[in-house]
Amino acid sequence: MTKKTGGQIVCEGLLKQGVDTVFGIPGGAILPLYGSLSQFPDLRHILVRHEQGASHAADGYARITGKAGVCFATSGPGATNLITGLATAMMDSSPVVAITGQVARPGIGKDSFQETDITGATLPVTKHSYLVMDPKDLARVIKEAFYIATTGRPGPVLIDIPRDVFAESIDFDDSIWDEPIDLPGYHPPTIADFKDVKSAAKLIDSSKKPVILAGHGVIISHAYRELKDLAEKCQIPVVTTLLGISSFPEDHILSLSFPGMHGVAWASLALHEADLIIAIGSRFDDRITGDTKRFAIRSKKIHIDIDPAEINKNIKIDVPLIGNVKDVLNQLNPIVEQKTHQDWVRTIEQMKADHPSLRIKETDDLLGQHVIKAIFEETEGKAIVVTGVGQHQMWAAQHYHFYTQNSWVTSGGLGTMGFEVPAAMGAQVGKPDHNVWSIAGDGGFQMTMSELATIVENNIPVKFAIMNNNHLGMITQWQELFFDKDYQANSYTANPDFVKLANAYGMKSRRVERQEDLKDAINEAEEHPGPFLIDFIIKKEENVYPMIPSGQSVEELMEEPI
Amino acid sequence: MSISEKLPNIETRTVVALVEDRPGVLARIAGFFRRQGFNIESLAVGKSEKIGLSRMTFVVEGPPDVIGLVAAKLDRLIEIVEVTDITDQNFAYREMALIKINADEKIRGEILQLANVFRVRVVDVGTEEMTIETTGDSKKINSLIELMNQYGILEIMRTGRVAVLRSSLEINKKKES
Ligand SMILES: Cc1ncc(C[n+]2csc(CCOP(=O)(O)OP(=O)(O)O)c2C)c(N)n1
Numbered sequence: 109m110t111k112k113t114g115g116q117i118v119c120e121g122l123l124k125q126g127v128d129t130v131f132g133i134p135g136g137a138i139l140p141l142y143g144s145l146s147q148f149p150d151l152r153h154i155l156v157r158h159e160q161g162a163s164h165a166a167d168g169y170a171r172i173t174g175k176a177g178v179c180f181a182t183s184g185p186g187a188t189n190l191i192t193g194l195a196t197a198m199m200d201s202s203p204v205v206a207i208t209g210q211v212a213r214p215g216i217g218k219d220s221f222q223e224t225d226i227t228g229a230t231l232p233v234t235k236h237s238y239l240v241m242d243p244k245d246l247a248r249v250i251k252e253a254f255y256i257a258t259t260g261r262p263g264p265v266l267i268d269i270p271r272d273v274f275a276e277s278i279d280f281d282d283s284i285w286d287e288p289i290d291l292p293g294y295h296p297p298t299i300a301d302f303k304d305v306k307s308a309a310k311l312i313d314s315s316k317k318p319v320i321l322a323g324h325g326v327i328i329s330h331a332y333r334e335l336k337d338l339a340e341k342c343q344i345p346v347v348t349t350l351l352g353i354s355s356f357p358e359d360h361i362l363s364l365s366f367p368g369m370h371g372v373a374w375a376s377l378a379l380h381e382a383d384l385i386i387a388i389g390s391r392f393d394d395r396i397t398g399d400t401k402r403f404a405i406r407s408k409k410i411h412i413d414i415d416p417a418e419i420n421k422n423i424k425i426d427v428p429l430i431g432n433v434k435d436v437l438n439q440l441n442p443i444v445e446q447k448t449h450q451d452w453v454r455t456i457e458q459m460k461a462d463h464p465s466l467r468i469k470e471t472d473d474l475l476g477q478h479v480i481k482a483i484f485e486e487t488e489g490k491a492i493v494v495t496g497v498g499q500h501q502m503w504a505a506q507h508y509h510f511y512t513q514n515s516w517v518t519s520g521g522l523g524t525m526g527f528e529v530p531a532a533m534g535a536q537v538g539k540p541d542h543n544v545w546s547i548a549g550d551g552g553f554q555m556t557m558s559e560l561a562t563i564v565e566n567n568i569p570v571k572f573a574i575m576n577n578n579h580l581g582m583i584t585q586w587q588e589l590f591f592d593k594d595y596q597a598n599s600y601t602a603n604p605d606f607v608k609l610a611n612a613y614g615m616k617s618r619r620v621e622r623q624e625d626l627k628d629a630i631n632e633a634e635e636h637p638g639p640f641l642i643d644f645i646i647k648k649e650e651n652v653y654p655m656i657p658s659g660q661s662v663e664e665l666m667e668e669p670i
Numbered sequence: 671m672s673i674s675e676k677l678p679n680i681e682t683r684t685v686v687a688l689v690e691d692r693p694g695v696l697a698r699i700a701g702f703f704r705r706q707g708f709n710i711e712s713l714a715v716g717k718s719e720k721i722g723l724s725r726m727t728f729v730v731e732g733p734p735d736v737i738g739l740v741a742a743k744l745d746r747l748i749e750i751v752e753v754t755d756i757t758d759q760n761f762a763y764r765e766m767a768l769i770k771i772n773a774d775e776k777i778r779g780e781i782l783q784l785a786n787v788f789r790v791r792v793v794d795v796g797t798e799e800m801t802i803e804t805t806g807d808s809k810k811i812n813s814l815i816e817l818m819n820q821y822g823i824l825e826i827m828r829t830g831r832v833a834v835l836r837s838s839l840e841i842n843k844k845k846e847s
Pocket residue numbers: 496497498499500501523524525526548549550551552553575577579580581582583
């Protein structure tokens with residue numbers, strides 16, 4: 109037995125969980141935890157400028173490393189500032205652990221200064237949460253929180269700790285760290301029912317036009333090899349969801365890119381024409397299905413997912429395989445027949461030829477598509493790409509081709525503008541030796557650009573590509589197409605000079621306005637050892653195509669009028 | 671009255687769950703129902719045969735395409751140890767009701783006679799009122815309430831369902847032999 113404070117137990121617990129970095133901002137209720145930090149030099153604390161940044165950074169770190177990302181915030185406003193980040197992580201199944209200070213125990217429920225019921229407020233946006241009222245529970249809670257966040261279908265877990273629980277000193281027995289976790293209600297499934305696996309194999313063996321729809325679950329369970337094995341053994345084309353991008357190499361002959369609202373036409377068409385869809389760790393999001401009554405009606409569906417509540421949620425499933433994607437594929441792959449689908453592959457080649465979704469129109473203007481294509485070419489498809497939400501996000505998904513596993517970070521489920529700056533920072537901290545590019549909208553960038561200070565302060569070498577079209581591009585597109593060009597609140601008249609702004613933060617930067625300068629600027633950014641910002645002035649009023657309007661089907665697919 | 675009697679596209683499910691007996695668990699469950707837009711028709715909670723675990727019976731209503739996933743979604747909650755949607759299985763359930771009625775001496779005897787058919791117990795008698803207790807399925811309780819209406823019901827307190835799966839016949843046979 110040794111005497112330890114709550115704060116010391118938390119720090120020790122984080123180290124035992126393999127945490128090396130925490131993003132946060134102190135405040136009254138969490139100060140006793142910060143008071144312990146100096147005794148744990150292996151725990152790097154990065155002081156962000158806004159707690160939303162801390163939560164997105166932890167998310168970016170988590171997605172790119174597969175480890176839990178950790179953020180700290182104080183009670184009240186500090187904790188509520190985390191909520192957007194937690195909701196973003198929840199929607200995209202990302203393991204974030206948030207530790208918040210709470211007012212001291214005697215003050216709880218008394219509207220004390222900076223008191224918010226944060227476990228209550230975050231109920232719908234966390235996988236689980238704790239309010240720790242006794243320092244003796246801290247060690248157990250830390251272990252459980254990381255276990256819950258990172259296993260099964262991952263998700264954010266919040267631990268709310270009153271100020272005096274951090275400060276209290278208790279007799280602590282180190283053997284607590286080795287006690288097994290006992291969560292009687294939590295048993296993430298691993299392998300699927302073998303009967304179901306056999307039925308699935310039968311469907312696969314007899315299908316003529318199969319398509320794999322690979323989602324984030326493939327990346328989360330590191331099933332890259334297994335996905336490739338299945339696709340190659342049975343010659344099945346692979347469509348990835350928006351979050352499944354980089355689960356399957358896009359230079360592979362069977363890769364079909366992503367489908368849905370702004371996906372490439374042939375991916376949507378392949379799903380539409382298929383006689384079998386094998387959905388792997390994906391959730392039939394409405395951005396993919398559109399009108400569910402008209403989605404892929406010709407096909408049977410196999411759905412591999414670790415979350416039983418996803419089965420039959422949006423689309424009726426013929427054979428559900430509930431389990432961990434990697435384990436289930438290891439059950440399935442050996443028993444499916446080796447096969448070829450030459451006719452089907454040829455049909456899809458024809459779809460590609462008939463619908464050249466990625467063709468960029470001839471123009472002297474600088475388009476968002478040109479910028480992405482140039483970044484792709486200069487980084488040879490090997491960068492980690494982080495985006496905001498809007499047109500630039502879709503162009504990035506379309507025109508960057510991902511050759512490296514798990515190299516695409518985007519807020520797919522919640523669609524959180526402002527994600528691009530802090531999530532890129534977190535991704536870069538998680539993989540310091542990788543090239544990280546943040547593809548930012550001029551709108552989203554301004555929501556979280558205060559983190560430029562954090563990035564410069566810590567010399568985090570993210571490269572920023574602001575896709576500056578001086579307006580909320582995606583909003584303009586929707587108003588043009590669906591609101592009779594009634595443009596409201598879509599345009600900026602006083603954007604800052606982003607080059608000067610970066611300089612003000614002490615970040616190197618330059619502006620690009622012509623296609624011929626792309627290569628040079630991108631290379632300058634790449635070669636610069638620290639963070640770098642390029643302000644790409646791209647053509648305003650340029651739409652993202654293809655487009656399947658919300659709630660419709662591939663029959664209403666709109667293509668670029670060229 | 672339950673919503674299901676009013677709206678055709680609403681389905682009712684009976685769900686039984688074994689949950690950890692801890693503060694905040696009910697709030698999580700209730701919050702989940704609210705987010706899904708489900709109406710809780712009834713909810714009964716009590717300690718189970720296992721230490722530290724409570725058993726709950728929910729009767730919930732919602733749109734058919736969503737409510738079918740109610741058990742799977744509830745199972746996402748960490749504190750829920752086991753959960754089964756027993757609606758389509760063979761289950762037995764009971765509900766208890768306390769009914770306070772207008773009952774002066776003159777009609778008390780009449781009420782008691784009627785009530786006996788329903789095997790009710792008298793819980794409390796005052797000069798002008800009495801309270802009776804009954805246990806049964808919802809139909810029985812509804813009929814009793816209808817019957818008592820003529821005397822003037824002052825207050826009804828119903829527990830909501832508690833339900834168990836019936837043992838399958840095969841198991842019963844084994845026990846017999
Ligand atoms: C936090 C947040 N607020 C509002 C929206 C709605 N929204 C979606 S796209 C978009 C425009 C994005 O503009 P910008 O970041 O400049 O990117 P662009 O579409 O121009 O590439 C908006 C406002 C959102 N997704 N997130």
